[in-house]
Amino acid sequence: MTRINTSDTDKAQIIAWRQEKVPIKTICDRTKQCKRTIMTILSAAKNLPSGSIPLTKPRSGRLKVTSKNTDMLLKREVTKNPRLTASELKISYPELLGKVSVRTVQHRLQKDLGLPCHMAAQKPLLTARMVKQRLEFANFYKHWTPEQWEKVMWSDESNFSIVHRGRVRVRRPIGSDRFSPAYTQKTVKHSQHVMVWGCFSGFLERGRIYFLPKNVTMNSDKYITCLEEKLLETYLIHESEMFMQDKAPCHTSKKVMKYLDDHHINVMQWCGNSPDLNPIENAWKIMKSKIRRACVSSLDELKEEIKRVWIREMTPEYFKNLAHSMPKRIQMVIEKKGQMTKY
Template sequence: MRATHFKKVGTGSNKRQEKLIVHIKNRWRTILQLIRSIGNMIGYKKSLSEWQCLSEVKMGRGSPIPPMLQRKIVEQYQKGVSQRKIAKSLKLSSSTVHNIIQRFRESGTISVRKGQGLKTILDAHDLQALRRHCITYRNATVMEITTWAQEYFQKTLSVNTIHRAIRCCRLKLYRSEKKPYLNMIQKHRRFLWAKAHLKWTVAKWKTVLWSDESKFGVLFGKLGRHVIRTKEDKDNPSCYQPASLMLWGCMSACGMGSLHIWKGTINAERYIQVLEQHMLPCRHCLFQGRPCIFQHDNARPHTASITTSWLRRRRIRVLKWPAWSPDLSPIENIWCITKRKMRQRRLKTVEQLEACIR
């Protein structure tokens, strides 16, 4: 009868697993020993000689001296050892040993005295004055505030110092708030208007006389119109747009019309005067008596009853316009180009702005 031999299954794989486990344990034991040595070195639990043996590398420039090493320096100094020998035995610089001993002579301890370090240029009283100035002149640039601070405090101040001081006053440079965005009803009305005028030809669009008012402001900063305020002063009236002028203008595919500078508030009576003095002559000059369509937005002076009746008596056809839709008018591109060129001139007063426009 043939003998049956049973082969052991998995003996080779078990040996490999055992070797792997032993290797992992050895590596883990080595890592634990390294962690203990680093912890002892950081915590200074071992003696000074052991600590020096563990860390043969010299400490870098500016590294703090361990308290145990400082006590060792003081002990050797009290025993009468010279500073040069102490520095040589502990592998430290002579200046470091001298500073520690000098501190021990003056205060009797090795701890650092309070109040050491770089003093602030602006104290609390100066920060209050700076905060009042920033709130009063919210549209001033940081460079202008720096110039004022140097003259007011009689100190040499940089732009970065004023930046940090403004942040210490809990102020920040924000962009001025603009008009709110469109809501769903206004978006739907814009869509219906675009759908109604979808089949207009180019020739018909050339018969439109575009008109609009635009505000030209002063005190432009490097990154646009900014205001210095706190986060809570978002709706403060002094944080709105700076001093400005309101202009009325018109244009068509035939050419440009005239400009009119508004002074004071705009109402329906004054708007009708502008239409009589500027719009009608421009209409006659551009279209030479041909029929045209007049366009203006839905501002209150434009939609007032006396304005609509005046347009009806003059038999002026008005293009219906959706609310909050200045981007649909091509005259906005003219305003944008004009403002970009005027922004480069850095106009600071309303008089300079008016002279530049004229």
């Protein structure tokens, strides 16, 4: 059996069972301890007064260089400021940690205190006003059913680059060259990219996508052209009842809002800085992951790959599931009191 440290409570229970004439094998099965351990505990208990528990013998090995109070101090400081590093903690408390290595501080935090280091999730900065708007939005739509969310036409823009800029994890053998081409990620200063506008509904899967010309950013006029070419017909075909767009200035200008009103497009009142509430953001992320594996080398190839993934790999079921995720997103915003969620 695997060796397990026996607590004082377990020792007392073993002694009590044996006094009740419970067989040794049964005690072994109940405690997951080997027979030798049980017999050692019972033998030691015979020479002790009634009700006493055998003490654990001191074990070999170096004593811990940090005390319980020091460990609690480390936990308190990291809980207060999760961005503190082991080196910064060591510098902050020279009297307590002066003779303690940085590696030992890291071990205490990770193994003993259950505070391993993770990459911080990147989320938009929310002002108090934005948090309030998000909470109001969630409370307003908290009773909507998945079928009602299917009738919303979701939209957004996203940049697709030829060279991926995010961090990539690789597995390499111990002792291998970290800078070998096989284990490095190639970067460029100004990667070519294209901005794409797209839309979808949970009722009739994906809508249409629109490519902005090279070196052109979205403005009110371009956005109206995009809506005229790609949205109006799609909105009718999908039998949508509401149009979702974020609060980018080119989306909410008077000219654009008048255009949408003239064409009887019911615009959802959106809350700023809330990509976690827009399910099309998840679609963009999946598409970028698929396109990155294609290893495109020009803008024309990039555009063709975007079209291919959008049409062939983004299934109707996927878009329906995105629309149906809205009740969970809304509930999570309420639980987080307006703060960012995992989406």
